[in-house]
Amino acid sequence: MTDTKRSSIGHETHDANVRAIVIAGVVFAAAIALSLGLVWGMFRFLTNHAIAILPSNPLAETDRQQFPPSPRIEEHPAIEMKELNKQEDSVLSTYGWTDKKAGVVRIPIDRAMELQLERGFPVREQEVKK
Numbered sequence: 386m387t388d389t390k391r392s393s394i395g396h397e398t399h400d401a402n403v404r405a406i407v408i409a410g411v412v413f414a415a416a417i418a419l420s421l422g423l424v425w426g427m428f429r430f431l432t433n434h435a436i437a438i439l440p441s442n443p444l445a446e447t448d449r450q451q452f453p454p455s456p457r458i459e460e461h462p463a464i465e466m467k468e469l470n471k472q473e474d475s476v477l478s479t480y481g482w483t484d485k486k487a488g489v490v491r492i493p494i495d496r497a498m499e500l501q502l503e504r505g506f507p508v509r510e511q512e513v514k515k
Contacts, residue, residue, distance in 0.1 A: 483489040
């Protein structure tokens, strides 16, 4: 080798085909744009057309919509759980009628615990062992 080849400054022009890389990038970009366009077109088409209603099954007993038996899957379990907790807290912390005809009322749980501590708890009588 000559010293001129070793001392030349610049970049290698023979290792990578820049033209092929640019063409591949353009083809990939065009494919992505085409895919996005197809997906957008499909969504536009599906939002503007009604869902086809399938004929009822000839083996079905009725044509009306039937719901599965309870318990069903909850649509928003977190919200429903908050509402249930709110309702239970309300029952546990307020006075109210349980059965008005029989004269049964409910009292707040804190007050019930205080009354029970004042009155005491029932105790079993211990048998004397001989």
